[in-house]
Amino acid sequence: MSVEVRVPTLGESVTEATIATWFKKPGDSVAVDEMLCELETDKVTVEVPSPAAGTLAEIVAEEGETVGVDALLATLDAGDGASDGGSKDDAEEKPKAKPDADETPAKGGNGSTDVMVPTLGESVTEATVATWFKQVGDAVSQDEMLCELETDKVSVEVPAPCGGVLTEIVAPEGTTVDAKAKLAVISGSADGTVEPGPRPDASEEKAQASSGKDVEDAPAAKKIMAEKGIDAASVKGSGRDGRVMKEDVVKAAAGSAPAKTESPAQAPRAPDAAEDADRIERVKMTRLRQTIARRLKDAQNTAAILTTYNEVDMTEVMALRNTYKEAFEKKHGVRMGFMSFFTKACCHALKEVPEVNAEIDGNEIVYKNFVHMGVAAGTPQGLVVPVIRNADRMSFAEIEKAIGEKGRRARDGKLSMAEMQGGTFTISNGGVYGSLMSSPILNPPQSGILGMHKIQDRAMVVDGEIVIRPMMYLALSYDHRIVDGKGAVTFLVRVKEALEDPRRLLMDL
Known part of the structure; x- marks a missing residue:
């Protein structure tokens, strides 16, 4: 079965992109969500994942070509590649697709309910988790506010889809999530009648937050990190589930580069850092x-x-x-x-x-x-x-x-x-x-x-x-x-x- 690979949504007011790099060649086997190519727009770099497992049959848009939204990039022969070549165990370990936001609350195992990102509005594809009002182990009632998301325009509050106990926070504060991402997991019945579980150890919670998810960094990001000798642990990912993207590595490289020195006669007088350090406050700008x-x-x-x-x-x-x-x-x-x-x-x-x-x-x-x-x-x-x-x-x-x-x-x-x-x-x-x-x-x-x-x-x-x-x-x-x-x-x-x-x-x- 042939599967088409098309240009994804590029963002509001962005209508075209240029093919920067193909990571695969015709005849190569690909897995689901494996990166096929990288697009560059006037604003951001966009990576295109494989919609299915199989073999890359044809590349329609070569490197350097300019393409519009939904343009055909390549075709796949589904079922002939990585999905068939893997073992039974590999197939069982393959993660299930995330449910649509329209289907929330999504039921998990052992009476758990997934808390998903609500509808963000037309043309809004991602948001940043600004504040969690609850912590892991807290009891919550239905419709009680769990967290607040920030988009480019407005703030969105996320209510609990059911009563129970907040057993897992998937997206901690500061995480950028897409429109169909999972934010947290609630365990218990709809009326919230469940005994609160033990809170995770503080050191364990910190380790989970710092380690991020078990996800593959973007191929372009790994390439730049290897070239510049940058430790992946020192780069904060802005992609889905903390995935390190190309622009994250570029920013990290720019931030670690030594500043240019100027002669004393030209350089303006710098403030005394030791004297002013306790009187300076840095606050990250909101998305709005x-x-x-x-x-x-x-x-x-x-x-x-x-x-x-x-x-x-x-x-x-x-x-x-x-x-x-x-x-x-x-x-x-x-x-x-x-x-x-x-x-x-x-x-x-x-x-x-x-x-x-x-x-x-x-x-x-x-x-x-x-x-x-x-x-x-x-x-x-x-x-x-x-x-x-x-x-x-x-x-x-x-x-x-x-x-x-x-x-x-x-x-x-x-x-x-x-x-x-x-x-x-x-x-x-x-x-x-x-x-x-x-x-x-x-x-x-x-x-x-x-x-x-x-x-x-x-x-x-x-x-x-x-x-x-x-x-x-x-x-x-x-x-x-x-x-x-x-x-x-x-x-x-x-x-x-x-x-x-x-x-x-x-x-x-």
Whole structure:
């Protein structure tokens, strides 16, 4: 039976890869999960395992070729290779395939239940185990939180699928796991009626954590370690079950390389390590913070970001809000804030200047005849941008309810991936933190973001007289590749006009 070997999923926004190395030749016998070849993308190196045991019949994509996702790499003659040549004992020792996450709780032997990684969301293929709330030997009840996972976007809590005793932690804190990995094992009945077993000795627990799983390191990783004389025990693996990958060895080699020395005249004064050591704290960046950093830098490197400023007199909006806020809250059950006014004003302006609501896709400009409004929110975990879909069709009350609900979910870390995707324009309110003026950074692939700031009483000249008015600076950052200066200024002026005379929104002016 012929089995096809295809390019695996390469990650979000990655569409192609280059064949770097083939580890096997046509005619070679291969075992299940044995590495066949290595692909290189613009972000990472991906190794392709064999989907079945057999013989490598044909290599379709040679080294150096560029291939897309799901492209055919090779074909196997299944059943003719390593699986048939092995002994009966070898076949019995072959590990069973991991159950799908959809089938959890997965039943193991002796009344045990496997704790699997829950659904992480579309396009999310891995997570990092951030915190274990339970230890081996602890009794747990059904739905009690066992651990917390961190993905590129959100934190995910993992509840116990049944009651019992936590007998094994397969993925300790800091481990990167894929979407179908096993995290732990719970023993006991569903009601948790089982006597807690003895806790493992501390030294044994430490040894288990340091030794990792009995897995084969990546062939490319072993090759580099051999060439550079690096001890495998000194390299922390980031692959499945602690498997050492090529990039892990590269990082380890770079970290152990001696630093370049400079002459005393050129080198800056280094801090006294002995004096400052007890006042320095190093904390590993969370996956969310790493993603935020990468995306913001990518935005600066990709888009031609320019910012234009204006100021708005908030007198009319504040008067309207003060007049109707009690009646509004009584009828709709939500407080009237400023965000609904700004959302409405932006939706109104985007109709006149649609390029601010568009995005670049290759050599094309994609215009959106709808507004999915992103509302940037600061949380203890970092900046997130939940999306209010079809905001242009919502009433003031619907917008306030949606923003309030998304804000609560963001602070609690309960936002799903779907709730933070698909935005066409973003509003960021730095004024809640006291910011007087700033230049917001685009949220790719969007072409515009409006920055709100604090309301401050200032002396203004109105009809030839100096009066005190509540003023706010507005900042529109936009992608100059598709938005001209005229369009950006027009957009900001329309927002200003709508806020200084809210009746224009009702009259569609």
